[in-house]
Amino acid sequence: MEKKKLLLLGVTLLVFTVFITACSNNEGVTNTEENTGSNEETNEDMNNENPDSEEEMDHSDMNHSSSGEVPKGLEEADDPTYEVGDTATITEGHMSGMEGAEAAIKGAYHTIAYVVSYTPVNGGERVTDHKWVIHEEIKEAGEEPFEPDDKITLDASHMEGMNGATATIESAEETTVYMVDFENMDNGNKIENHKWVTESELSVE
Missing domain, CATH: 2.30.30.1210 (Domain of unknown function DUF1541)
Structure with missing residues (x-):
């Protein structure tokens, strides 16, 4: 009788352990998927902020004034x-x-x-x-x-x-x-x- 009780208790613990492990793994998958989605959204936002487009020429660093000296031969x-x-x-x-x-x-x-x-x-x-x-x-x-x-x-x-x-x-x-x-x-x-x-x-x- 005692052996049957111990066997039943052992089976119950085994089932419980398997159940807990499965739940933990599912949570990990869910969190990974959520993080992946978050990263994708972040990358998309960055791409929207910095699109690959050709910029017009910027002359802001142009030397507007000069000494007035002209090239030799001109x-x-x-x-x-x-x-x-x-x-x-x-x-x-x-x-x-x-x-x-x-x-x-x-x-x-x-x-x-x-x-x-x-x-x-x-x-x-x-x-x-x-x-x-x-x-x-x-x-x-x-x-x-x-x-x-x-x-x-x-x-x-x-x-x-x-x-x-x-x-x-x-x-x-x-x-x-x-x-x-x-x-x-x-x-x-x-x-x-x-x-x-x-x-x-x-x-x-």
């Missing part, structure tokens, strides 16, 4: 539309606060102006379609103009990380480029000897 324009001392309206801005500003002409030069794309030497993000680099600001410059897709080395410091960078020519145009003074329309800052504005980017109203 020739003054013979008969520019805008003479030194004239004023004109900037019709296309390369940076915030530039478009619509009144520009005072400080210099007029005949050259080839290039739109270029390059990766800054300081490791910043690639800059695309930068306006403008002139022929005399390219280290390999010779008599002949560069063509679209040519690889060149920049010898200009309009933006941080620009000087010495390898660039690709996107387009080129033979034109008169102007060095100008203007007042930034966003913040009122005086910009002196800005390089460069092309003939087509100026007008007289």
Whole structure:
């Protein structure tokens, strides 16, 4: 009789132990699933906050003013539309606060102006379609103009990380480029000897 009681008690404990273990395992699975779902939601939120999209070029680190020194070999324009001392309206801005500003002409030069794309030497993000680099600001410059897709080395410091960078020519145009003074329309800052504005980017109203 005692043996039967002990056997029955042992079976009962065994069943109870199996039941408790099963419940614990189920809880672990549930918690894992909940945590996984939570992580997925967090990752999704982060992706929504930081979508993979191409940003527009930022000229906030552009050297708006300069000393007024021009590259060696750059020739003054013979008969520019805008003479030194004239004023004109900037019709296309390369940076915030530039478009619509009144520009005072400080210099007029005949050259080839290039739109270029390059990766800054300081490791910043690639800059695309930068306006403008002139022929005399390219280290390999010779008599002949560069063509679209040519690889060149920049010898200009309009933006941080620009000087010495390898660039690709996107387009080129033979034109008169102007060095100008203007007042930034966003913040009122005086910009002196800005390089460069092309003939087509100026007008007289």
